[in-house]
Amino acid sequence: MSEYRSLSRGELSELLAELKDKFTHYREKGLSLDMSRGKPGGEQLNTTDKLLDALGSESRKLTENGFDVRNYGLPDGIPECKRLFSGLLGVPAENIIVCGNSSLNLMFDYISQCMTHGTGGCEPWIKQGNVKFACPVPGYDRHFKVLEYFGIEMINVPMTAEGPDMDVLEELIKDGSVKGMFCVPKYSNPEGITYSDKTVERIAAMKPAARDFRIIWDNAYIVHDIYDEGDTLSEIFAQCKKxxxxxxxxxxxxxxxxxxxxxxxxxxxxSNANIAEIKKRLSVQTIGHDKVNQLRHVLFLKDADGIAKHMEIQAEHLRPRFALVLQKFENEFSGKGIAEWTKPKGGYFINLVVPDGCASRVVALCRHAGVTLTDAGAAFPYGKDPNDSNIRIAPSYPSLDELSAAMEVLCVCVELAAVEKLLSE
Ligand SMILES: Cc1ncc(COP(=O)(O)O)c(C=O)c1O
Known part of the structure; x- marks a missing residue:
């Protein structure tokens, strides 16, 4: 800490008393604000409501190859929806399976499949003893929960501004018990980092000791730019092909x-081989996903251009929320040496780093004043932030007024925790 660090103990004590008064004032307001998860707000959801009309009872119910979407069948998805995702991902339609409503579900099922049946002709992971995953940190808490559920050991790999620290990762994969990695390559959750071309190429070029090493490339924020100028992500399969x-x-x-x-x-x-393995499992798991919803999405979004246009509308809702948080941090923290934060060009999160040992105190103080944040430590395996310094900010859900009130509280709590810490040193 620079500026606050240079204050005398007397000055710090005075500051602490002021901050405590402010905190009491906010606590007495009886706020009840939830910023714990990255969800769209109600108004943002309304912008999609034409989706509900895209498939009225009178409209078409057949796929382009004449299949009735109301019936069982097509477990790998309707052709026009495969094409929609092909346009989105830049991957051939035959290498895509369109499923139900949740990618987390797909990730869970895939890990489960590797555990019980193995992949690439290798032994099931559960028979291979202690299996491990590389975990870029901070990361998405639900990835870590899936790994924890299956008893897969998690090893932290620090994130850099260009993606996971590749020197650390390349060293780690020399261990044959390291079987994979979950990652969010564009507008990562929670830092909003997009992997550089060099990082994507180094990932594609990796030669892990484990033949059954699998990277779960979770492209949850692939088209989620907030500004006209967004980040670009190199297409992973094109790199892998090399x-x-x-x-x-x-x-x-x-x-x-x-x-x-x-x-x-x-x-x-x-890949063809992995698609074949997944289809084999799916043919047992389901007679078909919700194809009515798949067709509705095709009629509403149309194609990659349609998605891009719809995302511009979504961005209009997110932009002022991100601007409010960033402006508040700038106003309240600049020059004090008590916080650093990311300035992502897209995604759903801003990452705030407070002095070591202060994140859980900040989150607890906020909760006390009626503002619920994501739990401190959630962005790390086993819920343990080694420095207790990371806080995920999810500005999408509250209204602008609520967000502004929540930011007032958060900023006071960060200062309070930081000054308490300086006084305790
Ligand atoms: C990185 C990431 N992956 C996956 C999900 C969940 O996706 P789905 O709704 O498709 O299960 C989220 C939701 O916040 C996310 O941030």
Whole structure:
């Protein structure tokens, strides 16, 4: 800490008393604001409501190859929806399976399949003893929960401004018990980092000791730019092709944050061999996903251009929320040396880093004052942030007024925790 660090103990004590008064003032307001998850707000959801009319009872119910979407069948999805995702991902339609409403579900099922049946002709992971995953941190809490559920050991790999620290990752994969990695390559959750071309190429070029090493390329924020100028992400399978490593990557995506998070469409993209393995399991698991919803999405979104236009409308809702948070941080923290934060060009999150040892105190103080944030530590395996310094900010859900009130509280709590810490040193 620079500026606050240079204050005398007397000055810090005075500041602490002021901050405590401010905190009491906010606590007495009896706020009840939830910023714990990256969900669209109600108004943002309304912008998608024409989706509900896209398939009225009088309209078409047949796919382009004459299949009735109301009936059982087509477990790998309707052809026009495969084409929609093909346009979105830049992957051939035959390498895509369109499924139900959740990509998290697809990831869980894929890990489960590797555990019980193995992949690439290798032994099931559960028979291979202690299996491990590389985990870029901070990361998406639900990835870590899936791994924890299956008893897969998680090893932290620090994130850099260009993606995971590749020197660390390349070293880690020399261990044959390291079987994979979950990652969010564009507008990562929670930092909003997009992997650089060099990082994507180094990932594609990896030669892990484990033949059954799998990267779950979770492209949840692939088209989620907030500004006209967004980040670009190199297409992973094109890079893998150069190195013959297509079997190493399983890509997932969904329309959760394009249309409705509870009623979107999810898809999985993979090499021919991996698609064959997944289809074999799916043929037992389901007689078909919700094809009515798949067709509705095609009629509403149309194609990749249609998706891009719809995302511009979504961005109009997110932009002022991101601007409000960033402006507030700038106003309240600049020059004090008590916080750093990311300035993403897209996605759903801003990452705030407070002094070591202060994140859980900040989150607890906020909760006390009626503002619920994502739990401190959630962005790390086992819920343990080694520095206790990381806080995920999810500005999408509250109204602008609520967000502004929540930011007032958060900023006071960060200062309070930081000054307490300085006084305790
Ligand atoms: C990185 C990431 N992946 C997946 C999901 C969940 O996606 P789905 O709704 O498709 O299950 C989220 C939701 O916040 C996410 O942030």
């Amino acid at each position: 190195y013959g490593s297509e079997d190493m990557v399983i890509e997932v995506v969904s329309s959760s944050k394009i249309t409705y998070p509870g009623a979107g469409v999810a898809a999985i993209a993979a």
